[in-house]
Amino acid sequence: MAAPCGPTASMYMEDCVAGMRSHIASASIDVVVTSPPYNLGIDYRSYNDMMPRGEYLAWTREWATEVARVLAPGGSFFLNVGAKPTDPWVPFDVASVMRELFELQNVIHWVKSIAINRSDMGAGVQIDGDIAVGHYKPIRSSRYVNDCHEYVFHFTHTGKVPLDRLAVGVPYQDKSNIARWRETAEARRDLRCRGNTWFIPYTTINSRSDDRPHPATFPPKLPQMCIELHGTSRCATVMDPFMGLGNSALACAGLGVDFVGFELDEFYFSKSVEGARRALASVDARAGRGAAPDAGSSAGPGAR
Incomplete structure (x- = not known):
């Protein structure tokens, strides 16, 4: 689906490993933002989130290998992983798997x-x-x-990918720093690097089943900030292999970036498609081009 002369969203109701192999060319994705199942016993509709740890990590390695293949040489892979107090090792176990495939460039909280x-x-x-x-x-x-927090691991192929730090920058609270650092671009713009702690709360909702019918999803602002940090001028296509409700697609629509994503569950997939259509229609309306066409998203057979 697409907004005329605007961003596109290609969505597949399909296992992400098979989907990436079938639909995504090598080195074609600029940014990957995703949050896979954490294997913490969360009640998903169509997925067993309590696999033996070794099996879970082997599956993690399988899909991450495909992410490494499709990620562009100068691309960024932002991986959101949470834990629970009784099982705090999950993010670190997952990050250790990624060590075989990527360089860990930043750790964001x-x-x-x-x-x-x-x-x-x-x-x-x-x-x-x-x-x-x-x-x-x-x-x-x-x-x-x-x-009260989760990890966002920023992986790259080289560990040396330049970032647009001020795209998510914050004004100096102490304005005396502007004079002290006046020779820097940050001080000249009264912006400093936000750092690696990002406060992004969920919006208040009235009904979980109506407003957020997914047990583990991030707000659209999280993928938005990840894409902005990488640099929108260097980002043509974003991928989320575990779409959930499609919040990464919403962020891409707002930023004018093409999106591709995968989701196994039919209910979550339909919610993603609905949300993306509304977001693309909104982009069109703001640009004065009328409504987005009712182009269907791609759908393939679910596997896993």
């Missing part, structure tokens, strides 16, 4: 909820008291703390 004491904010912040913002899954335990 997706912060979903944060608490900050007013005394730690500095004198220039116009906030009266302590704050606690964001969403998290509370746990009752005398051994564990609430898990």
Whole structure:
């Protein structure tokens, strides 16, 4: 599906390993942003999320090998992996598999909820008291703390891919730094690198089944920031091999970037298609071109 003269979205209801082999040419993808099943016993509709760890990691190696093949030499692969307090090793086990195929260039922490004491904010912040913002899954335990973040591993082929750090930059809070660093591009624009802690909360919803009918999905802002960090001027096509509800496709539509993705579950796939059509129609409407055509997304047989 496509917005006329705008970005396209190619979606396949198909196993991502078979799909990448069938549909994606080598070195043709500029950015991969994805969040595969974490193997933590999450209740997906069409997938067993409690495989033996060795089997899960072997499967991870299989799909990651295809990602390595299709990723362009100067491309970026952003891999979101979470954990749970009783099984904190999953992200590190997955990252170890990736070590055989990629260089780990950055580790980003997706912060979903944060608490900050007013005394730690500095004198220039116009906030009266302590704050606690964001969403998290509370746990009752005398051994564990609430898990309020997930990892986003940034892999590349070389570890030397240049990034557009200021595309996701933030203004200097202490403006004296502008004068101190006036010879740098960051100071001249009153922007600094955001760093590797990204606070991206979920939006508040009224109904889980209606508004977010997937047990483990990231907000569209997460893939948006990943794509922007890589650099939209160097990004023609983004792939998400585990689409879920298609939030990576929504980010691509907003940024004017072509998207390709895979999803096995028919229900999640249909939600992805619906969302992408709305997003592309919105792009068209903003450009004054009318509605996006009702072009069907590609669909292939599910395997795994």
